[in-house]
Amino acid sequence: MKTPFRQAGFTLMEMLIAIAIVAILVSMALPSFNSMLDRQRVRGAxxxxFADLQFAKTQAIKCSRSxxxxxxxxxxxxxxxxxxxSNCAAAATSDCATAGVWKATSGADFTHVTLNANASVTFDALRGAAPAPAAARPSPLPAAAARPNP
Known part of the structure; x- marks a missing residue:
């Protein structure tokens, strides 16, 4: 007795349903993927x-200069x-050694990340320490309060 020949595989309808399910799952995962990319961009910047702050501190100590x-x-x-x-703009237009710029970083390398402060940090040559912000510095005691009572 002969058995009928049966083909193995998927029908067109089964393939369309599988593709539709995958498309739905991808569309649900896409928003969380975008937010993960944003977090990774900020983390990278x-x-x-942080690495450049460490570099500045290390170079201050190593080269004995601020x-x-x-x-x-x-x-x-x-x-x-x-x-x-030195001026950061000089890094793009002249030699780093003559401009005094050791390392420069542009925000163009970190898309969708913004920097909201014009600021500078100076590391001293002796210990590589940066001064504390004015609000965090302890104020000196008045002369009368500094003397112990007899």
Whole structure:
């Protein structure tokens, strides 16, 4: 007795249903994927800034000179590690050694990430320490309060 020949595989209808299910799942996952990408962009920019702060501190100690990390907002934002308060814009137009700029970072490398502060941090040559913000500095005691009572 002969058995009828049967083909293995999927029908067109089964393939269309499988593709529709995959499309629905992808459309549900896409918003969370975009937010994950945004978090990774911010994390990458923060890690790069942290590494450059460490670089500035290390170079200040190693070279026995003050180092500044100077940030500038704009489009795109940028910051640089420099000596003697050099201008970050000089990094793009001249030799780093003559401009005093050791390292420059542009916001164009980090799409969809903004920098909201024009600021600078100076690391001293002796210990590589940055001064505390004015609000965090302890104020000296008045002369009368500094003397112990007999």
């Amino acid at each position: 923060a890690e790069n800034l 180092m500044d990390l100077i940030a500038a907002t704009g489009s795109p934002w940028s910051y640089c590690v420099a000596t003697n308060g």
